[in-house]
Amino acid sequence: MLAIVAAIIFGLGFLLELLAFEIPGGISGVTFMLLGLCLLALHQAGVGARSDGGLLGGWRGTRR
Incomplete structure (x- = not known):
């Protein structure tokens, strides 16, 4: 999400320049x-x- 916001900010900066x-x-x-x-x-x-995981979070916290 932050990368998308950064791309929009870069676009605005580019237009201003x-x-x-x-x-x-x-x-x-x-x-x-x-x-x-x-x-x-x-x-x-x-x-x-x-x-998205439990206590440890993400795919690293899951066991198979």
């Missing part, structure tokens, strides 16, 4: 790109990952 547009308060395309990188880092770290 192409149009050379800056939101009042110093928010530019680079700000959106840095936010997208932060979201991708959180995604890679496993934040926001869904767990």
